[in-house]
Amino acid sequence: MSKEISLQKEEYESILKQAVEQIRTTRIIVAKQLNSAAQSIYWNLGKLIFEKQLAEGYGSAVVNQLSVDLKKELPDMGLSPRNLWDMKRFYERYHQADLKLRQAVAVLPWGHNLLLINKVQSLEAVLFYANEAITKGWSRDWLLNAIKMDSFSHHQTQIKSHNFNETLSAIDADYANEVFKDRYNLGFLGITEKVKETDLEKRLVEKIKNFVLELGKGFTFIGNQYRLEYNNKEYFVDMLFFHRGLRSLVAVELKIGSFKAEYVGKMNLYLSLLDKLEKGETENNSIGIILCADKDHVDVEIALQDINKPIGVAEYQLLLPKDQLQDLLVNEIKAYNN
Secondary structure (H helix, E strand, C coil): CHHHHHHHHHHHHHHHHHHHHHHHHHHHHHHHHHHHHHHHHHHHHHHHHHHCCCCCCCCHHHHHHHHHHHHHHCCCCCCCHHHHHHHHHHHHHHCCCCHHHHHHHHCCCHHHHHHHHHHCCCHHHHHHHHHHHHHHCCCHHHHHHHHHCCHHHHHHHCCCCECHHHHCCHHHHHHHHHHCCCEEECHHHCCCCCCCHHHHHHHHHHCHHHHHHHHCCCEEEEEEEEEEEECCEEEEEEEEEEECCCCEEEEEEECCCECCCHHHHHHHHHHHHHHHHCCCCCCCCCEEEEEECECCHHHHHHHCCCCCCCEEEEEEECCCCHHHHHHHHHHHHHHHHC
């Protein structure tokens, strides 16, 4: 009887998990549809103002009156003169852009689009930030932070430090190249001084939602200090994830200092144990990511040369950008005084 109850509980957990996944997926679809519908309105209004050749100056009186009359008809839409001019800028900027870019900005929230219009000059960079915001579910603040850190330039110049092309199938290697980054921003931890690896791990676990967002779409957190036992010995993986798209377990090791070749050997062992003890029958081989404060590409290349497990080495940025660091300190002082 107890076995039957246990089985029923497992079936219920499976149903619950699928239901939550369906709701979340539908919410994302609905949000994109709502954003797309709103952008369509803004696009068409911007097109109207553009084609009527209304410009700030002699066209201001017309746009001001248009705003007043539209507010009477549609008081809940916030059609201020400034918003109407922003819609014109939105149309002006993208109406001759390629389809891929127009499709990307069409599903972003309006606030995200205003940031891109005001803060990003290159259309190539706009496409990068728009795709990152869509795939990783970035909030407006996260997008602003990425722009201030010039993530696009880092993305353009970064050298991939991994052996995915040699250890994964061509399709999986291409996908893994898209999934994993060369540098991760851990500024959300608010760390302003040196910490131990255990403290860094603890902070990440406490803010695991933020870390998963930084990793990207498709990651599920399994646990930290994940215990593996083999041949009467214990091993502990710093952080373990599962990636739905790759259908692979992903082991993450955190290192405070610069990359060392010995880290690869340790990760190789963890991946062998994960494949032997934890990997499901329908899952692909496990992937390892070593997160270091700094790395030398040549050192990484040599260390990975004869390794047959897929391993990537990435850097992390720990300190917050200057303006955010100042805000953090001000808030800490206020909290202390209160």
